[in-house]
Amino acid sequence: MTKSLLHELSAAPSDILIVGGGLAGLFCALKLAPRPVTVISAAPLGEGASSAWAQGGIAAAVGEGDTPEAHAADTIAVGGGIVDDDVALGLAREAPARIRDLLHYGVPFDRDLEGKLAVGREAAHSARRIVHVQGDMAGKAIIAALVAAVRNTPSIRVIEGYAAEALLTEGDAVTCLQLRKADDPAAAPVVIPSRAIVLATGGIGHLYAVTTNPAEASGIGLALAARAGAIIADPEFVQFHPTALNVGRDPAPLATEALRGEGAILINGKGERFMLAHDPLAELAPRDIVARGVFAEVASGRGAFLDATKALGANFAAKFPTVYASCIAAGIDPAKQPIPVAPAAHYHMGGIAVDRHGRTSLKGLWAGGEVSSTGAHGANRLASNSLLEAVVYAARIADDINGQTIMCASAATSLQTRPNAAMPPLRETNLRAMMGSYVGVIRDGEGLAEAIRTFAVIEQTTGNIALRNMATTALIVAASAWARRESRGAHFRSDCPAEDPAQRRRTMTTLDDVRNIAASLVDTPSLKRHSAGA
Secondary structure, three states: OHHHHHHHHHHOOEEEEEEOOOHHHHHHHHHHOOOOEEEEEOOOOOOOOHHHHOOOOEEOOOOOOOOHHHHHHHHHHHOOOOOOHHHHHHHHHHHHHHHHHHHHOOOOOOEOOOOOEOEEOOOOOOOOOEEOOOOOOHHHHHHHHHHHHHHOOOOEEEEEOEEEEEEEEEOOEEEEEEEEEOOOOOOOOEEEEEEEEEEOOOOOHHHOOOEOOOOOOOOHHHHHHHHHOOOEEOOOOEEEEEEEEOOOOOOOOEOOOHHHHOOOEEEEOOOOEOHHHOOOOHHHOOHHHHHHHHHHHHHHOOOEEEEOOOOOHHHHHHHOHHHHHHHHHOOOOOOOOOEEEEEEEEEEOOEEEOOOOOEOOOEOEEEOHHHEEOOOOOOOOOOOHHHHHHHHHHHHHHHHHHOOOOOOOOOOOOOOOOOOOOOOHHHHHHHHHHHHHHOOOOEOHHHHHHHHHHHHHHHHHOOOHHHHHHHHHHHHHHHHHHHOOOOEOOEOEOOEOOOOHHHOOOOEEOHHHHHHHHHHHOOOHHHHHHHHHO
């Protein structure tokens, strides 16, 4: 079935290709119905998506007394001074309509005794506005509902088990997508011409050794777009979730921020509540502040723990079943014991630069969800705005594509036939370790320069296409962090700890810009040769 479908798609241009089986990709496909769409996912639909693991829910001003304007103000307040105000307000105003869409697709959001949507509170929100499912199961429930809706929509074709590895272009237009069987690096590549390609491939968390993201969130979509010449925005801003379970698992299970919204506190190994010394909002301070507070306790050797024994106690399992199950599996009873936690790479505020329609700088290419950068998050995302952004922009992309006369795509003119080798495990491990050590919660110029040199070598010398794309994204993030010589939001440099008003702006960069930075830091003849020929 899949082989014959791929042959059919390779022979004639597809109307619309959506790359990614998470929230943004599935929602966009449904919004495009009944227009023919092909969804391509390396993993079975929903299984490789970070959105399926989201616990808190979706931020939307649907509670009594709340307003989109207040929601937008909170979004802007935590964004480090570089949130696009109009984007934030548009996002907040569209939130109620997208919640209604999700209800239509069968998402069982929690309701109160009067039948109204139940709303919770999370860090840096001025009101209770998080729409959730069974406390901490929003992502799983949303994705399950959308997967069922997609599989029951005749206009949507699904190709699973194939990974995107390149975008082919003619001038400034993307015309084809190159795929390869996900579990067979030696398989022949397949090229599909398309009139419109939507990247919804997720974030970059798996580039880090400690992350809450699945392995599929390895920055592939960002690398594909960058290699095709697209502009990348704000790549240095990586959000680290403060309370991932510190139990040695990869990915690290998440202890949702909603726990702190319900009164759980952070303590160190001495039993001291430490966040009050960092911010008046303590545990409900913006994520970057809480992440650095937790990081400091872990780095000091005192350790950090999330204590919900008084706030929830015996009610823990009923209110937060997902976190409870993760804790029990690790030998911790969170109703009676504090939970060991550490910061983990969680969300990428940066990504492929898009306009308010989800259009990238390349014709024929749109991007939605975490792979994109809309300007809504600035330097520090407000909790539960990620799923909201995904559905808002997925709907906008569908509207934009439906409203355009899209020219017929031409056949590929230059299949990328570079041989593909197996993934070298040690190199991948080294890349992830360096991202955690040098491009993590706290950074400095010297460490960033070392990471840039390493990633540049990997990108230019590896024989594995997936690792090359990982190294491309890692290089973009590290080089942009090196270039931003200040601290702002989630980007904190110990050698430049203050905000610089002159740098209060979004970053716009290209792969050529990044390679120029790498070349300026080269200190070995072999890398100089590779840089010259890249």
